[in-house]
Amino acid sequence: MITPAAAGSKAGNRATAERWALLLESAGHTVSVVTEYHGAPCDAFIALHAWRSVGAVRRFRQCWPGKPLIVALTGTDIYRHQHEFPDETLYSMAEADVLIGLHEQVARDIPGRFAAKLVTLFQSADQPEAGSLPDPARAPTGFQVCVIGHLREEKDSLRAAYAARLLPDDSRIQILCAGKPHNGTWQRMAEQEMQQNPRFRWLGELDKHETRHLMAQSQLMVISSIMEGGANVVSEACRAGLPVIASDIPGNIGLLGAGYPGYFPVRDERALADLLYRAEQSADFLARLKAEVSQLAGRFEPEKERASLEQALELARQRCAMGV
Template identity: 35%
Template sequence: MNKQTICIVSPALAQANNGNWQTARRWAQLLRTRYQADIASDWPAAAAPDLLIALHARRSAAPLAHFCAAHPDRPAILVLTGTDLYRDIRSDADAQASLERATALVLLQPAGLSELPPHLRSKARVIYQSAPALQPATRASAPHHHEILMVGHLREEKDPRTFMLAASYLTARTARLIHIGGVLDPALGDAATAANAAWPGRYQWLGPLPHADTRQRLKHAHAMAICSRMEGGANVIIEAVTSGVPVLASDISGNRGMLGDDYLGYFPLGDAQALATLVDKSINVPGWYAQLQGQCARRAKLFTPEAEQAALLDLVDNLLHTN
């Protein structure tokens, strides 16, 4: 018996190595235990899938619209991955139309539900992303350096300038701010190069690294910083938490949905001095750092591949069975 087919339409493919691609790659793997699942920038009209999964309401609006028009009897899932949820659906007509067209909506954390128009919330569900757990790195009692890692391409949504500027406020002698990510905004690339020169030994921009290398670097970090202005549900938070690495996060809805409202590691959006204060505290106050570790360890249970696969298959199975 032939397996039913699923096409995951992603605005970013392997060469982008960003969050949308990581979601598409992982979901294809999780679905292939039961379905034939492929990733593309558009669905194949000559062999339309039984079910479409579209990532990003605005950037995948055209493939989603064409699929729903050509195959109104087949289900389509729209995954709201970040900038679409927290920006585009407020003002972009294509993104708004995508919300209406999709059979089901998927959010990557629960705080995003309040961003949806009330009449659409009933067709939305939350599926937390996942990452395989890594054994936490053994840490020296008095390390020479405490590495704080930021992982994200240089673009305004990730607010890398706040991370750079935090280097100027650090007081902990052992703190090192390390940024991994490629240049999407040339001005931010110039800023990172300038920060390398301005704060040697405090800030270092490594450029893009392969995903596996980044995960290993993250595993050995003292903490991970995420400074983003908007996030649908950052996979890098999951990769940190499932490696035993605490997170220092900008206080935005998407990060609260991942880490919880009671999390101790938030700093005000865009406040480099407040981020530096948290970095210093994580190094100088072991008890507070241990509290962060404990909070992250409790959240890690939400982010297992088994839980993500079960939720994803449950949604897909039910849509294909009832359509």
């Protein structure tokens, strides 16, 4: 399995690769996770990211043309790179025996000729341990809203902070943002926002335990991305019963469902501020969001993710055998 993210990285691709390796090993497979591929023999090859892994895909096809190839599509593959870099991205998609999509609406957003080899896989999250579930009474002060993910353009990471500026004076909402800045510009933006916005705190990059603690002390999570392939943090929120307010992009709707009541238009901080205030002021609305995410929790169980990986491997084997 190849991922562009190096060992030790907290990038989503690395977390996915390591989780998939553990799930596949628990099913009896032997898995090597690499960041470069030089043609080593294997029974099947999984590439995370169609565009970034195109070199490895080419090499695998040259060295092992008759063996199963699975390509997992990221949000940037689907919503950016297949349009900006069509030759490389569509090559990987075409060469794959199976494509993995991480939300239910991926089929709408890739070329129709690939639909027959698409497997939908929901990324899983562990059930939080007893005593670490969200509990509003545990928040130190106010109404705590968390934003979790690397600070970058695709995540629109400061939109919740901008929305918080528009809240009424009686609101007790505080935005806590956790994530590594993509570059110096994003770091400066986060630091400046902290200086100017008393409702906003940037916590920097947190480890897994610290992130779970942040979620446990939050009443709400905001996913403000402008593009997502299917964010694992949504899975984590649902498994923890943490209500979510999300941008109305396919990557969120494909996880939470079209009828989920917590969407706002992309980049619309006014609409986001209205939803945040409603969640703070209306116990019924907050309870409805919590009930919705709790009802979805079952689709993000590790056993189901492992079954989807096994399904992808079996379909890839079948398509190879048939010469499809």
